[in-house]
Amino acid sequence: MSQSWAEVRDELHRRRDILVHRSYDTSFQMEPSERERIQLDLERWKSPPRCTDIPNLMKQFCVSAYSYAPIRNNLLSPLAEGLPTRQNIALALSRVFDDQQEFLDDAFWSPDLLGDLAAEIQERYKFNQSSRQFRPRILAVLLTGSRKLEEALRDGLDGFYEMVGHAKTPSAMWSLVNNFSKGIDYVGPALVCDFFKEIGFVQYVKVDHHFAAQFPELIKWKGGCRLSPRQSFILSQEIADAVGMTPFHLDAILYLWGRYGDRS
Structure with a gap:
């Protein structure tokens, strides 16, 4: 230097x-x-403060997972009427899937119910899951991300925060984001880092x-x-x-x- x-x-x-x-x-x-x-x-x-409920945690996961610029700028931002945030991501997703009203109800923003909703949408549209087009890609994140977060939240919100906070060193933190991203389609360690930093873990970039x-x-x-x-x-x-x-x-x-x- x-x-x-x-x-x-x-x-x-x-x-x-x-x-x-x-x-x-x-x-x-x-x-x-x-x-x-x-x-x-x-x-x-x-x-950012720690999330106080699971719906807000799930919404931030979606905001971070969809911060891939082509999807965010070309599809979600116009539908959200601005850059996607926790406050407008539900509106954007409802519009992505032709006014799917369940996204507007916080009761559906738990990992199991969001995963069920994504499965119902897949059954209706029968998207090619290997397609990199925007709507199939968004749905793939919902399907696989919901499964990952259902597992990560099995001990509740406190258990999730304890699990993430257990990684203290930069090497351990990087290993955690790599492991967390495994199994989530189209979400790599950079997007997991964004998720963690936006829910209160200020050591992440x-x-x-x-x-x-x-x-x-x-x-x-x-x-x-x-x-x-x-x-x-x-x-x-x-x-x-x-x-x-x-x-x-x-x-x-x-x-x-x-x-x-x-x-x-």
Whole structure:
């Protein structure tokens, strides 16, 4: 690395200050939910609280699992009337499947009932489960993700949080997200990281393309910065510790800077 941790910290705070300023500039084009996110997560250093019920946990799983950009931007965002959130994901899914009203009832947002609903939808539409088209892909996540979460929640919400929280070291955390993603169609460790960080586990970062894009400029390593997802995840913990912020906030600065920081 060709600069000190103090320089990295100063650069992160510079980006944060610019993002906060732009979030209040109504002439600057920005998604309303991300404007609010900047003001909460970056200006006030807030972080997501623990979910208090299973329906909200399930909704966040869907928001994270469907954060794959082509699905989120081209299908779900128009149907949700904005970027998908816990508040609007049920509406978006009801519209994906032709006004399926059960999605709008919180009573259906348990792993077993959501899985049953997904099975009923599959029986009706008979989607090709190997298709990568949007609707079959969304349904495949519901079918397999519901099974995974039914297993993970067998000891209730407290047991689930205890299980995730048991992984303390970066290596153990990375092993956990890899194991958790197994068996869930189209959901890899990066999307599981996003799920965990958005339900209160602030040590997690979403190791996707925005990390690959932002790390070389931020770290300025001689010879470049080609890292595997695991290496990026572990490095994120080191950076966050060195600059005095949580990995969650490091992730937020890098992600939001990638979306809004380079615009004039």
